[in-house]
Amino acid sequence: MHGADSESFERVLQSVGERSAARLREAPGAREAVERAVSLAAALQGAAPEPGAFARHLGGLLSRTEDPMLALERLHARDLALAFSCAQGLPAACALLEQEVLLKLRVPLSRIHPSPAFVDEVLQVLRAKLLMTRVEAPSRLLGYAGTGPLLYWVSISAVRLALRMRKALGEESQAEVLAAPGGLGFVLEEARGHVRAALIRAVASLNDVDRVLLRLHFVEKLSLERMAALFGLHKSTLSRRLSVVQALLKKRTRRALAERLSLPTGSGQPDARHPGAAGLEPLRPAGRARESCPDENTLLGYASEALDPEGTAAVHQHVVGCPECWSVLTALGGLETPLHAWQRPADA
Numbered sequence: 001m002h003g004a005d006s007e008s009f010e011r012v013l014q015s016v017g018e019r020s021a022a023r024l025r026e027a028p029g030a031r032e033a034v035e036r037a038v039s040l041a042a043a044l045q046g047a048a049p050e051p052g053a054f055a056r057h058l059g060g061l062l063s064r065t066e067d068p069m070l071a072l073e074r075l076h077a078r079d080l081a082l083a084f085s086c087a088q089g090l091p092a093a094c095a096l097l098e099q100e101v102l103l104k105l106r107v108p109l110s111r112i113h114p115s116p117a118f119v120d121e122v123l124q125v126l127r128a129k130l131l132m133t134r135v136e137a138p139s140r141l142l143g144y145a146g147t148g149p150l151l152y153w154v155s156i157s158a159v160r161l162a163l164r165m166r167k168a169l170g171e172e173s174q175a176e177v178l179a180a181p182g183g184l185g186f187v188l189e190e191a192r193g194h195v196r197a198a199l200i201r202a203v204a205s206l207n208d209v210d211r212v213l214l215r216l217h218f219v220e221k222l223s224l225e226r227m228a229a230l231f232g233l234h235k236s237t238l239s240r241r242l243s244v245v246q247a248l249l250k251k252r253t254r255r256a257l258a259e260r261l262s263l264p265t266g267s268g269q270p271d272a273r274h275p276g277a278a279g280l281e282p283l284r285p286a287g288r289a290r291e292s293c294p295d296e297n298t299l300l301g302y303a304s305e306a307l308d309p310e311g312t313a314a315v316h317q318h319v320v321g322c323p324e325c326w327s328v329l330t331a332l333g334g335l336e337t338p339l340h341a342w343q344r345p346a347d348a
């Protein structure tokens with residue numbers, strides 16, 4: 001056992017960078033601290049990460065800290081190992097995360113919105129963010145730095161997500177009421193008129209064959225086989241042609257619409273989700289643009305009093321002026337075992 005642990009210390013040193021490795025080699029207790037972390041990880045048994053990979057992950061993490069020895073002393077090693085195993089997709093680890101972390105979020109999340117369906121949805125999105133590993137977006141759990149309990153780190157993400165989802169829900173339902181017929185539906189009618197006119201112009205700009213193709217496919221609902229036989233084309237050629245014509249039609253409709261509404265067309269195609277992309281500046285609520293919120297590790301460090309005085313002061317100044325971070329920290333206080341170290345800033 002001792003042999004394997006010493007090997008882990010060397011592995012950590014290899015991935016921690018020269019400067020930090022030299023400091024850790026000198027620091028009394030560093031080897032013991034790494035050995036402790038590794039044995040805490042191993043104690044997860046079925047949910048334990050592969051020791052070599054965990055040591056490299058730990059080394060990488062320490063390489064990004066100012067004081068690797070201090071970070072080691074304060075490390076929540078078991079939680080770090082659990083997060084790492086989950087990020088690797090280990091089923092036993094995911095089950096443990098569900099039981100130790102996600103289940104405990106139901107109560108604080110239900111304070112944000114009482115509907116159980118809402119809480120379920122937040123947790124579902126959160127699970128996807130945390131556990132789904134894709135090449136282009138590795139699990140967000142790899143970002144957990146172990147500066148405080150994993151439960152609180154995940155809570156911060158969960159509360160932020162819930163606040164955003166609740167806001168969207170409120171905005172959508174308000175917007176739906178307003179846009180309904182009899183409300184602001186007249187805007188919709190007018191918009192429809194513009195879209196229809198633009199579409200007519202776009203269809204008119206196509207050549208005869210393409211117009212016939214569209215009519216047979218979308219209006220007469222002819223099968224691709226029948227159409228292919230009719231035009232003496234292979235089915236796949238016809239299908240490709242149809243997609244090209246559709247794309248062309250969309251592009252020309254957008255252009256015609258932009259001209260009707262006197263919008264600059266720009267080079268790129270406007271994104272349907274961001275009408276601002278068609279040339280209008282997206283509208284923002286009045287008031288100064290807020291600087292970006294501290295990330296989960298920083299906020300957790302602040303709540304656990306693990307930041308240096310300078311960092312603490314910077315986060316403090318942000319938190320007292322940011323309702324979202326404020327709600328996040330308040331929700332941490334509402335967990336089953338509240339983070340007692342955190343108290344409402346005196347001047348908030």
Ligand SMILES: [Zn+2]
Nearest residue numbers: 293322324325
């Ligand atoms: Zn904030």
